[in-house]
Amino acid sequence: MKKIFLILFLSVFSLGIAQKKKKTGSKAKVVAEKETVIIYTLQEAETSNEPRIIAGFIKQNPGHEKTDALKRRLINIIMADNSIEAKPTIKPLSKDKIEKIVSNNELNKGKNFAANKTSSEKNVSLASAGSNKNSEVSEQGKKTASMLSHIFNNDPNDKEAYINIKNKSKCNLIVKISGNKYYNLEVPARGQNFVMVEKGEYILTTQVCDAKYSSLKKIQKDIQIELNVAE
Structure with a gap:
């Protein structure tokens, strides 16, 4: 009787472990990854409010009929992000400097815009070095200026x-x-x-x-x- 009980106990125990493993295995999730070279479409450039996407389309399609309109849209978005009304304590990125990066005629001549990166970043300054909020806003401005300079930079040694x-x-x-x-x-x-x-x-x-x-x-x-x- 004891042997029968022991055999039944071991059988139930083994079955429980097997079911637990099966249940655990069914919950295992796998990450799906897709890596691509970035290609910007006109639809993305016209509907997105992200400077990177608009600038990317302009860089990849310098002769497109809508490039000039997109340049103006890009400038307006950047100016809005740096507006005095939105951030009264921050010195905004000047329109002249933005236009120099975005609308400069040298853009379509394949010249190096690396020098613009330093000058652009210098024009985004902190109004109050002791304010964490101001620092975050300034860092975002630097990130935008750096990104634009990088996208428009044709230097293969970047x-x-x-x-x-x-x-x-x-x-x-x-x-x-x-x-x-x-x-x-x-x-x-x-x-x-x-x-x-x-x-x-x-x-x-x-x-x-x-x-x-x-x-x-x-x-x-x-x-x-x-x-x-x-x-």
Whole structure:
């Protein structure tokens, strides 16, 4: 009787473990990744309020019939982001400087705009060095100026590239980018964000909802990475 009871106990115990493993395995999630070279479309440029996308289309399509209109739209968006009304304590990026980056005739002649980066960044200044809020606004202005200069820079020896992360999942992400330098990039659910990095090899890690993601990337040009939880 004891042997029968022991056999039944072991059978039930083994079955329980097997079912638990099966249940756990069914919950395992995998990250779906899609890496692409960034191509900007006219529809994106006309509907987006992100300077990077509009500037990217202008750079890739300098002879397009709508390029001049998009340049004006880009300038207006940047001026709105730096308006005195919106941020009364910050010295805004001057319109002349923005136009010099965006509308300069040298843009379509393939000349190097690296020098504009330093001058543009200097024109975004802190009105109050002791204010964290002001610092954040100023840093955003510097990021925009740096991005525009990078996009319009035709120098093949440019040492920077940017990684755009498009988050297709319903969860917010914090992407850690580890290499010669370290970056943390916050990407909202169903949104996107980018970061400028020095060219080189990086390990990208994050957790997409409950799925872990880790990938080695050799960054030599601007790229876009879409992340989602695989179906």
